[in-house]
Amino acid sequence: MPIPLPDLDDRTYADLVVDAIAQIPIEAPEWTDHNPADTGIILIELLAWLTEMVLYRVNQVPEQNQAQFLSLLKGRPWVLPPDLSPAQQFTLVQTEIQTTLADLRRPYRAVTNPDFEQLILSDWAKTQYAQREFGAAGAIARVNCLPERDLENADINQPIEAHISLVILPRHPQTDAAVGMRLRQDLKRFLDQRRLITTRLHVVEPSFITMTLAATLYLQDSAKPPDVRREAERQIHAFFAPLDSEEFWQGQGYPFGADIYLSELYQLLDDLPGVDHVEDIELTGVDPVRQQFNDQGQLVGLMLQAHELVQIQIAALPTLQRFGDQWQPNTP
Numbered sequence: 146m147p148i149p150l151p152d153l154d155d156r157t158y159a160d161l162v163v164d165a166i167a168q169i170p171i172e173a174p175e176w177t178d179h180n181p182a183d184t185g186i187i188l189i190e191l192l193a194w195l196t197e198m199v200l201y202r203v204n205q206v207p208e209q210n211q212a213q214f215l216s217l218l219k220g221r222p223w224v225l226p227p228d229l230s231p232a233q234q235f236t237l238v239q240t241e242i243q244t245t246l247a248d249l250r251r252p253y254r255a256v257t258n259p260d261f262e263q264l265i266l267s268d269w270a271k272t273q274y275a276q277r278e279f280g281a282a283g284a285i286a287r288v289n290c291l292p293e294r295d296l297e298n299a300d301i302n303q304p305i306e307a308h309i310s311l312v313i314l315p316r317h318p319q320t321d322a323a324v325g326m327r328l329r330q331d332l333k334r335f336l337d338q339r340r341l342i343t344t345r346l347h348v349v350e351p352s353f354i355t356m357t358l359a360a361t362l363y364l365q366d367s368a369k370p371p372d373v374r375r376e377a378e379r380q381i382h383a384f385f386a387p388l389d390s391e392e393f394w395q396g397q398g399y400p401f402g403a404d405i406y407l408s409e410l411y412q413l414l415d416d417l418p419g420v421d422h423v424e425d426i427e428l429t430g431v432d433p434v435r436q437q438f439n440d441q442g443q444l445v446g447l448m449l450q451a452h453e454l455v456q457i458q459i460a461a462l463p464t465l466q467r468f469g470d471q472w473q474p475n476t477p
Contacts, residue, residue: 152204154200154203154204156197156200157197158193158194158197161192161193161196161197162189162190162193165189165192165193166179166186166189169185208225208231208234208235208238209225211238211242212224212225212238215238215241215242215245218245218249219245223241225237225238251268252264252268253339254339254340254341255336255339255340255341256341258290258292261288261290261309261311261336262288262290264335264336264339265285265288265311265313265332265336266285266286266287266288269283269285269332269335270283270284270285272335274331274335275331275335278331279324279328279331281316281317282315282316282317282319282324282328283315283328284315284316284317285313285314285315285316285332286314286315286316286388286398287313287314287387287388287397287398287401288311288312288313288314289311289312289351289401289402289451289452290309290310290311290312291309291310291311291312291451291452292308292309293305293306293307293308293309294308294309294310294347294451295308295310295345295347296310296312296347296349296452297310297347297349298347301450301451301452302450307343307344307345308344308345308346308347309344309345309346309347310346310347310348310349310452311336311346311347311348311349312349312350312351312401312451312452313329313332313348313349313350313351314350314351314387314388314398314454315328315350316388325350329348329349329350330348332348333346333347333348336348349452351387351401351452351453351454352450352452352453352454353387353453353454353455353456354431354435354449354453354454354455354456355430355456355458356428356429356430356431356447356455356456356457356458357428357429357430357457357458357459357460358381358410358426358427358428358457358458358459358460359425359426359427359429359459359460359461359462360377360410360414360423360424360425360426360427360462361423361424361425361462361463361464361465362374362377362414362417362420362423362462362463362464362465363420363421363422363423363424363464363465363466363467363472364419364420364421364464364465364466364475365419365420365421365466366466366467367419368418368419368420368466369419370464370466370475372419373417373418373419373420373464374462374464376417376418377414377417377420377462378459378462380413380414380417381410381413381414381457381459382457382459384399384410384413385399385455385456385457386398386399387399387454387455398454399454399455401451401452401453401454402449402450402451402452402453403449404437404446404447404448404449405428405446405447405449405455406445406446407426407428407444407445407446408445408446410426411423411426414426421467428447429460430458431447435447435448435449436448463475
């Protein structure tokens with residue numbers, strides 16, 4: 146919060162007149178007529194009026210002084226045009242003050258995780274170099290900052306002091322590996338100018354874990370199997386989408402390194418319109434070391450590392466409906 150500026154002198158016209166008249170018996174005892182019509186009293190009132198105007202200026206910083214302060218903040222001379230009216234000078238100075246303070250408050254150095262995220266997600270894409278060399282392809286949609294990690298040369302689980310790995314996800318993923326590598330290198334050079342001198346940066350893209358999902362959907366009597374399967378596929382892809390995940394994850398995409406729990410997938414599919422219940426959800430195609438089991442030896446989920454996202458494939462979503470007392474499969 147800004148520091149309040151003190152009033153250097155807050156005496157008013159009435160205060161000045163009263164103080165001056167109170168000095169008359171001390172300075173001029175023979176002066177006994179203090180009526181407003183007295184010439185001396187008129188002179189006191191006139192001087193009090195002039196003094197009040199001067200005291201008002203004491204609490205003001207002239208525009209020329211503010212121009213000097215702006216030059217110090219900007220690091221270069223800033224001259225107030227002399228041909229402007231006082232009102233125009235005031236407006237110009239106030240506008241320039243707001244612009245300068247906004248520039249000073251914009252993060253430049255990166256120390257904390259939010260600092261790196263701000264520089265990558267916002268400031269990088271606004272640089273002339275990024276716009277000229279990459280255009281829209283240079284925009285970064287998501288970033289995960291991992292302190293004490295060197296994802297370029299070491300194991301993800303091995304802490305390394307003074308190293309920071311930045312896992313970036315471009316808004317428009319590069320199909321050309323050479324362009325993607327140049328984007329990461331240029332982004333690293335951009336951040337090297339803003340990091341602490343002891344910090345070692347590593348800029349990498351996320352690792353995508355490919356897995357296949359299968360489940361059996363038991364439908365309500367009024368449900369249309371093609372519509373249910375189509376909606377199920379849409380929501381599964383939206384749930385695991387790395388970007389623009391619609392109604393999931395506040396639209397940001399599947400969280401970096403978030404473990405996958407079968408209970409969440411059961412709830413996702415079970416809540417679909419037209420679905421009675423869900424059975425036999427399977428996730429295949431992943432390393433067994435990622436599997437998590439409960440005390441009864443049942444698979445409950447899959448583990449991901451902090452730099453990983455999911456690339457989901459759907460193998461089959463067979464549907465069944467009740468015919469009489471039995472569940473019968475629908476014809477795809």
